[in-house]
Amino acid sequence: MDIAGFTPVSAAIGGGLIGAAAVLLMALNGRIAGVSGIVAGVMAPLRGEGGADFSWRLAFVAGLVLAPLLASLVKGEIIAIATPHPLWMMALGGLLVGYGTRLGSGCTSGHGVCGVARLSTRSFAATATFMAAAIVTVFIVNRILGF
Amino acid sequence: MxxxxxxxxxxxxGLGLTISEMINPAKIIAFLDVAGSWDPSLLVVMASALAVSFVGYRIVLARRAPLFGAAFQLPTKTTIDRPLIVGSALFGVGWGLAGLCPGPAISAAALGKGEIYVFLIALIAGMLLKDGLAPKRA
Incomplete structure (x- = not known):
């Protein structure tokens, strides 16, 4: 276990905010806070669909982008992130995440948080599946292929 | 409203994702790397998010309607079918390859790192590959 890398306090606070955001979106707008579905909805007008929901979905996405900028402002420096895997894995990963979340009707937020919180069996199955697939993938990439 | x-x-x-460092692919991969120097932080994020949403949903969904809408819109499907499992498995592989899922990827885009944009463009391409670009014929 990576004791130095383990950040339980910020994880608990951040997780609490994510949960609170999910509850608020339901209380205010009556919607599941599933990011893959919201992003797909932003592109729905390309197919002439989902016009009524376009604005709030775009606003939610804008909020997601705004947040790290606000945090960087408060911190006084740009928040540092690192991408340990090569660029082609980012591209292939993006393609699989995009296609897979649409086929599987959700991602970490919609299934993993909102769905599991509603005790949806579909979301339990989806979450167990993507967690297992991701752990196996990183095991192969990091431990067998040695990236 | x-x-x-x-x-x-x-x-x-987004602040939740930022504070918990879930926008950092290195942090996600450290969680998924159970055979390496495993960082269990994501588990705490999930547990905390679930504790709040589990209780919060129960309070909210006991009401008749949301504040700014006619009704709560909840998924109605209950069967575990092939698309759910295949799609989730593909998503999991992509999540492990990149260390990013949709929410964190969008937030991380604010930080101006090229790798994130490559991921996002591919993500949108993947979504359009499934959903289609042109209007569906009735």
Whole structure:
């Protein structure tokens, strides 16, 4: 276990905010806070669909982008992130995440948080599946292929 | 009001992702790397998010309707089918390859790192590959 890398306090606070955001979106707008579905909805007008929901979905996405900028402002420096895997894995990963979340009707937020919180069996199955697939993938990439 | 509330909720959600460092692919991969120097932080994020949403949903969904809408819109499907499992498995592989899922990827885009944009463009391409670009014929 990576004791130095383990950040339980910020994880608990951040997780609490994510949960609170999910509850608020339901209380205010009556919607599941599933990011893959919201992003797909932003592109729905390309197919002439989902016009009524376009604005709030775009606003939610804008909020997601705004947040790290606000945090960087408060911190006084740009928040540092690192991408340990090569660029082609980012591209292939993006393609699989995009296609897979649409086929599987959700991602970490919609299934993993909102769905599991509603005790949806579909979301339990989806979450167990993507967690297992991701752990196996990183095991192969990091431990067998040695990236 | 629906738009303003979605914006504020988006900021709150994004702050949660930022504070918990879930926007950092290195942190996600360290969680998924159970055979390496495993970092269990994501488990705490999930547990905390679930504790709040589990209780919060129960209170909210006991009401008749959302504040700015006619009804709560909840998924109605209950069967575990092939697309759910295949799609989730593909998503999991992509999550492990990149260390990013949709929410964190969008937030991380604010930080101006090229690798994140490559992921996002591919993500949108993947979504359009499934959903289609042109209007569906009835």
């Amino acid at each position: 629906r738009v303003l509330s979605a914006l504020l909720v988006g900021v709150l959600f």
